[in-house]
Amino acid sequence: MEDLKNLLPNELRDFMVSLGQPSYRGDQIFSWIHRHFASSFDEMTNLPLPLRQRLKETAFITRLNVLSKKEGSKGTVKYLLETHDSNAIEAVRMEYEYGITACLSTQAGCMRACSFCASGIAGFVRNLTASEIVDEALRIQEDVESFGAHVGNIVLMGTGEPLDNYDASIKALYILNSQLGLGISFRRMTVSTCGVVPGIRRLAEEEIPVTLSVSLHAPTDDVRQRLMPINRQYSIAQLMDATAYYRERTGRRVTFEYALIRDVNDSDSHAYQLANLLKQQSAHVNLIPLNPIDERDYMRPTTARINRFSKILRNASVPVTVRRDLGLDVNAACGQLRRRYCR
Ligand code: SF4
Known part of the structure; x- marks a missing residue:
């Protein structure tokens, strides 16, 4: 069939x-x-x-079952969706001043086991198909159409590592780009990765102008290894080479995500090391004060620390934004809602 x-x-x-x-x-x-x-x-x-x-x-025709929708403030809605084989997956709808963004999952669970992430703790179940990834966006589009809105941006930043499920994730983007369907421009799509170096190189050669967003979260191998097991497979130096290649091939500036965790990666010296690492990259840094999760005792830095960290980057001419807390009040630390539901 x-x-x-x-x-x-x-x-x-x-x-x-x-x-x-x-x-x-x-x-x-x-x-x-x-x-x-x-x-x-x-x-x-x-x-x-x-x-x-x-x-x-x-x-x-694949269709996900909407198990629940949980509304947060600032127009954020978290969808809990069920696949035909009873996996619960998540998609998040976010309203920004420039339109509706759909944040999609690409796997049920995740094998990368980043220590600050609820999905990593839960483990890997299976890859999603392109049709399931596309349907996450369609479930959101069907809702927002009722008030005349349109999904204009796609971010593959939900549960799962998109580049570990490369074929399905990228095919979903091609389908969502089709003018016979939602017609979303590649320039309004973001692929997020924890640093799967061969996948970044492959995506660079795809020659579609999507934004690449890399979860960096630490300026040194030592700190990163403690947070993200993938760093034992691909070092920061290999990652920087791959992102430089991506920029060269696509002409697109790479975004680096950095979850600020109190007393782990938020010191002045971490900020200076990060500035040094990225100054050759013409990169943009998104600082994300950590969403606390039940299973770990990681803490969110104080506002003063967040401001100090971002100031050091700015003073070193590294463009930086501090991500506003969309979704914090609907448990948007990735994987969390699914785990709560499954218990
Ligand atoms: S942060 Fe992303 S790559 Fe890491 S475990 Fe969570 S879902 Fe997987």
């Missing part, structure tokens, strides 16, 4: 041709799925009845 939500328009046209149909039927079906949120062939009223019957026998 073919999962039609997994297919790009040209693939859907080919599929229709393989069924002995004119190729334009593929575009009609793509539009039903991605513009009208159809999840059954009976809804596709401009398709002949025998074709609808044939499709029921040969294909299906």
